[in-house]
Amino acid sequence: MYRILLTGTALGVALTGTIALASPGHDSSIGQPGDATMVDRTITIEMDEMTFSPEVIEVQPGETIRFEVVNVGRAVHEFNIGTNETWNSHRDEMTSMMREGMMTTRQLNHDRMMEAGMMHDDANSTLLEPGETGDVIWTFPDGGEIGFACNVPGHREAGMLGDFRLGHGS
Numbered sequence: 019m020y021r022i023l024l025t026g027t028a029l030g031v032a033l034t035g036t037i038a039l040a041s042p043g044h045d046s047s048i049g050q051p052g053d054a055t056m057v058d059r060t061i062t063i064e065m066d067e068m069t070f071s072p073e074v075i076e077v078q079p080g081e082t083i084r085f086e087v088v089n090v091g092r093a094v095h096e097f098n099i100g101t102n103e104t105w106n107s108h109r110d111e112m113t114s115m116m117r118e119g120m121m122t123t124r125q126l127n128h129d130r131m132m133e134a135g136m137m138h139d140d141a142n143s144t145l146l147e148p149g150e151t152g153d154v155i156w157t158f159p160d161g162g163e164i165g166f167a168c169n170v171p172g173h174r175e176a177g178m179l180g181d182f183r184l185g186h187g188s
């Protein structure tokens with residue numbers, strides 16, 4: 019596990035809730051929303067039942083990547099950058115979204131989401147209906163264990179997740 023110093027920017031992002039910080043002694047960060055004018059490269063990711071393609075992506079420390087995410091499947095899928103801890107709470111949130119009629123396995127109900135104040139527009143994720151394409155621009159930290167997963171209930175459990183391999187730079 020790498021130790022990451024929190025800069026003012028990272029703290030600001032943490033306060034908005036887009037980064038989940040582990041408990042003291044396990045300082046880690048999944049990175050921060052990227053600046054669209056600072057993108058180093060674009061990677062296209064396809065989501066299907068229940069896979070991401072590619073499912074392993076190598077990234078460099080500090081690199082800003084634009085992920086162009088395409089849902090080629092027949093179910094609602096999500097691309098979400100995080101860790102097991104962030105995903106567990108997020109999946110619970112999505113379970114209640116389904117219970118409240120904000121989404122089904124095949125459709126999103128944006129009106130219901132807006133009424134409930136759940137816009138589901140976190141910078142680290144994109145939730146897509148079949149055929150939709152979404153963007154996530156993300157700046158990676160210097161280290162840590164970070165991956166990507168779909169938190170539609172049952173999908174990550176069925177293997178819908180992937181790994182970022184953080185290179186070591188110089």
Ligand SMILES: [Cu+2]
Binds near residue numbers: 068
């Ligand atoms: Cu999924």
